[in-house]
Amino acid sequence: MKKLTHSAAARAAAFILCLLCGLTALLCAAGYFMTRIDRDRTLPEPDSVSVYQNGIRVLLNNALQEERYTGEYPELPSGYSYVATDTSTGKVLYDGRTKNAVPLGISFGYFSEGVGIDVQAYLEPKQTPGEELTLFRTSVGTLLRYQNAYLPVGIITAVLCLALLVFLMASMGKTPDGVKLRGIHRVPLDLFLAAALAAVAVPANFYFDLSEINLLYNPLWVWMMPVTLMALWIGFVVLLTLCTISARLRAGKWWRNSIIYIVCRFVYRAVRGFVRALPIAWKGILVYAVVALVNFFGMLLICLSGSFFQLLMLVALDIAGLYFVIRIMRQLKALQTAAQKLAAGDLTYTVDTEKMYPVLKEHGDDLNAVSVGMSRAVNERMKSERFKTELITNVSHDLKTPLTSIVSYVDLLKKEPTESEAAREYIEVLDRQSQKLKKLTTDLVDASKASSGVLPVNLEKIDLGELLRQSAGEYTEKFAAANITPVLNVPETETYVTADGRLLWRVLDNLLGNAVKYAQSGTRLYLELTPGETETVLTLKNISREPLNIPAEELMERFVRGDGSRHTDGSGLGLSIANSLMELMGGKLTLTLDGDLFKAALVFPQKTV
Incomplete structure (x- = not known):
């Protein structure tokens, strides 16, 4: 099949x-x-056939048409006759039948000059049918x-x-x-x-x-x-x-697959494109104009007809409009809630746009897309940071054991008597480089802990001015060796901030150490403390010895140094560690480069004070 x-x-x-x-x-x-035969009649079989009777009706109709034009009733072909009667008076207008006539059951009425006429057809059995019906009777016989x-x-x-x-x-x-x-x-x-x-x-x-x-x-x-x-x-x-x-x-x-559908779709898309191209304000005006026109024509019809039903229809239409307005307001509220959740950092919140109107649905889909995109970006960033942190931690820990052995054996070699001057120089190089490697390993571990937020933070009230004076005093010899003159601008009054003293000292140590390493010899290092109502700022400014050919943002990335600083013993982790430590304490570190001028600012919000 x-x-x-x-x-x-x-x-x-x-x-x-x-x-x-x-x-x-x-x-x-x-x-x-x-060929259906009426068995209730005693007519000859050909004359009882319905098709044959229809032929007689046609002949009778032709005769009456002739009467309308001539005013005289003509006779039917031989074998048939009819009677015409005035329906209003019952007067017989024409009677062509004989005494042997048999009703054919064919009748109809018509009007002639305003007079209603009823016509009845009859069969004349004893008459031979005329030539007009001979061919007709032969055809009927063939059908029978x-x-x-x-x-x-x-x-x-x-x-x-x-x-x-x-x-x-x-x-x-x-x-x-x-x-x-x-x-x-x-x-x-x-x-x-x-x-x-x-x-x-x-x-x-x-x-x-x-x-x-x-x-x-x-x-x-x-x-x-x-x-x-x-x-x-x-x-x-x-x-x-x-x-x-x-x-x-x-x-x-x-x-x-129809022209009507194609035309309607074209018109719909054209109207939809026109409406979508309109600003949201014009869309509202267009909707209001349509509602106003419907109400105007509805009131006009009510005034003209006075129909209570039309008034009910208009009221029902306005109620439907109110329903749509309420739905729109609820959908706008849902969009507002979604935007607030997104702004608050809740990236898992999504708005249900399934039953929203097209314009609002597009906005809701955009908010959901932003949420998904931000969640994906945050997850990728966290994954990358976690990978970097784990890598640094693992490598640093793997280096500690052999590095400790190297440092220990170098110390032992330094204590052994050595006659060769070259051997002593080699031991000094080993000692210097092993200490550098040890510091780098320590910095890596500290950077990993700081960026991951696992360092313990003990916030307390600290006099930042006093801490700055002590830090500058600690670096007095190093400043003198580098031929750098520190210039402190600290208020006489106490300036308190809330921070971790140990971590804040590490930040200042990194910044002052960078100044000693990279500042131009014979220049000044400006240390300025500026208390304010909303935040307290500690600024360090110096002139760089080498050109600063790198954006300030990149300087706080790990292992990033200026091209001219690559021959020094820096690791490229100091500023990154300082930035992470400031974030742990609720503050921030900002860098500004202006030509050879290097400026670092430690910002402590007043809310942490």
Whole structure:
């Protein structure tokens, strides 16, 4: 069965057979009803056939048409007569029957010059029918000859037609590769239906020209041929329409392949594009204008008609508008909440945009996208920092054991008597480089702890001015060796900040150590403490010995140094450690580069004081 439903040849054969069976069933039904005999009447058989009586009705109608123009009632062909009566007065206007006349059961009424006339037809059994009806009676006799076959043949062919139609409906559009529309099934549906309607309507206009009147003057086959061709054509169009509708329904979304849908979609997209291009304020104005126009015309109709029902409709429309306004306000509130959550750092919060209106839905989707993007960026940053921290920690710990051994053995070598001057110089180099490596390892561990936030922080009230004086005093010899003159600008009054004394000393030690290493010899180092209402700032300024050819932000990255400083013993971790320690204490470290001027500022917010 599957092979048959997927076979184009099988569908074509079924289409032709279905069309022929349907035509045969239709002709048998027509023959059955045309040769139907009224058993309650004692008329001769040909005169009792419905199609024959219709022919007499046509002759009678032609005679009455002649009366309307001539004012005289003409006689019917031999064998038939009629009576015309005034319906209002009962007066007989014309009586052409004999005493043997038998009613045919054919009657109708019409108006002539404002007078209602009733007409009854009669059969004259003892008269020989005229020549006008001889051909007609012969055709009726031919129809009567096969009247017993019309019903069984019609039923059989109708059943076959129905079975073939079911097969066609079940197989349309099916192919071995699935359901696919090809050929005529790809024509827009409304265009196809319009063409099918025109193809049926044009031949149907000639139906009345092919009615029983032609049997009065032509043989039966002359009437049957055009009727059969017309029925065959109409059946072909109808069957083809049913087949294409079945195929489109099976393929799904049949409405998309129609000119009406294409036009409506184009208009909808054009209007939607226009509305979307409008600013949000103009969209609101447009909605208000539509509502105002509807209310205006509604009130106008109510004033003109005074209809209470129209008033109820207008009130219902306004209530619906209020409902939409409430929904919009709730959706705006949801968007506002989402924005507040996002601003507060809750990156897991998302707004439900499923039932939002398009304009607000776009905004909600944007907020969700921002939340997802920021969460992804934060996770990637945390992952990267965690990896760097773990790497530094592991490497530093792995270096400690062999480094401790190296330092210990270098100390032992220094204590051993050595005659060779070169050997003593080599030991000094080993000692200096091992101490440098030890400091680098310590800095790596400190940087890892500071950036990961695992260092214990003991915040307390500290006199920053006094700590700055002590730090500068600790570096007096180093300043003198580097030919740098410190200039302190510290208020006489006490300046307190809340910080960890141990960590703050480490920050100052790093900054002052950098000044000793990298400041231009013979210059001044300015140390200025500026208390304020909202924050306290400690500023260090010096002139760099080498050009500062790197952005200030990069100087606080790990292992970053200026090109001119690479020959010194710095590790590139000092500023990074200082920045991390300041963040742990709630402050911040900012760097400013202006030519050769290096400026570092330690900022302590007043809220931490």
